[in-house]
Amino acid sequence: MQDTPTDAPAILLQSEVEPGVAMLTLNRPDARNALSPALIRELHDAIERLGKDDTIGAIIIAAKGSVFCSGHDVKELTAHRSDPDGGKAFYRKTMYACSAMMLSIVMCPKPVIAAVEGHATAAGCQLVATCDLAVASSHADFATPGVNIGLFCSTPMVALNRNVSRKRAMEMLLLGEPISATEAKNYGLINRVMPAGSVVGEAAAMAHVIASKSRTTVAMGKAAFYRQTEMGLVDAYSFASEVMVDNLMTPAAEEGIAAFLEKRPPNWGND
Structure with a gap:
């Protein structure tokens, strides 16, 4: 400031x-x-x-x-x-x-x-x-x-x-x-x-x-939300599919899915 x-x-x-x-x-x-x-x-x-x-x-x-x-x-x-x-x-x-x-x-x-x-x-x-x-x-x-x-x-x-x-x-x-x-x-x-x-x-x-959520996941999701709103339906699905792939490759998704399967709280470590 x-x-x-x-x-x-x-x-x-x-x-x-x-x-x-x-x-x-x-x-x-x-x-x-x-x-x-x-x-x-x-x-x-x-x-x-x-x-x-x-x-x-x-x-x-x-x-x-x-x-x-x-x-x-x-x-x-x-x-x-x-x-x-x-x-x-x-x-x-x-x-x-x-x-x-x-x-x-x-x-x-x-x-x-x-x-x-x-x-x-x-x-x-x-x-x-x-x-x-x-x-x-x-x-x-x-x-x-x-x-x-x-x-x-x-x-x-x-x-x-x-x-x-x-x-x-x-x-x-x-x-x-x-x-x-x-x-x-x-x-x-x-x-x-x-x-x-x-x-x-x-x-x-x-x-x-x-x-309290994964910072990486929230940032990816917010950016994707605003980008897809400006696209046509076909392009939006194509773009969102790639985002899902990229998201699945992150440590956050690996930890979150493991925590879900193991029935424990996830440990994001603030990403």
């Missing part, structure tokens, strides 16, 4: 909620945890660093305050209207940086879980959709409201459309209205709805289970 002046709070906090589980907490509550370029950069750096950390098996993204993430910082975007090019260079840099950060979550070998206690809108909703799993408070809501201010949520659309049906995605994008946590679960945007205050605990419990 970048150096922060000693008199300024860190915009991204990192903690270990239990062995093998890291938590990244968005810490811009006064700005509704908006994704400023600095926060985008710090999230990207942290995800890449934790992805290479052999002691970590899963990552949780949470937030301080009543808003999980409100998307891009529109005040910051507006300030660049006075740039000589009307802000175009800044906008391009920001959007590409945000897209690269979202892709880093997908490509991270460690599963990433969103723990949503409040509102998740625009690129904040995109962040939830991008995470591998998501747990939300019953008080949380989700929206892609850009259309309401003349700015269609085109980049959030990419992640949204890969989580929910086409009609549901278009409804959210065209109406710009919030949906409840229960609706989000029914849409397929999130996995579980929990009472307020228990979201991080539930996410940690899920992360604990994931972290």
Whole structure:
């Protein structure tokens, strides 16, 4: 993470909620945890660093305050209207940086879980959709409201459309209205709805289970999942068959199958 002046709070906090589980907490509550370029950069750096950390098996993204993430910082975007090019260079840099950060979550070998206690809108909703799993408070809501201010949520659309049906995605994008946590679960945007205050605990419990698995197997499986979703049926089966062969050749599979046959817990040794 970048150096922060000693008199300024860190915009991204990192903690270990239990062995093998890291938590990244968005810490811009006064700005509704908006994704400023600095926060985008710090999230990207942290995800890449934790992805290479052999002691970590899963990552949780949470937030301080009543808003999980409100998307891009529109005040910051507006300030660049006075740039000589009307802000175009800044906008391009920001959007590409945000897209690269979202892709880093997908490509991270460690599963990433969103723990949503409040509102998740625009690129904040995109962040939830991008995470591998998501747990939300019953008080949380989700929206892609850009259309309401003349700015269609085109980049959030990419992640949204890969989580929910086409009609549901278009409804959210065209109406710009919030949906409840229960609706989000029914849409397929999130996995579980929990009472307020228990979201991080539930996410940690899920992360604990994931972290107890073979790191090699989970990393192979996550990478394969995202690759096959972009393929046609025949290519997907061919690709997945090769992944299964490669997986069977790993020490993890050898140990796991032996443990199953011998009726004992497997010893992954964190691979």
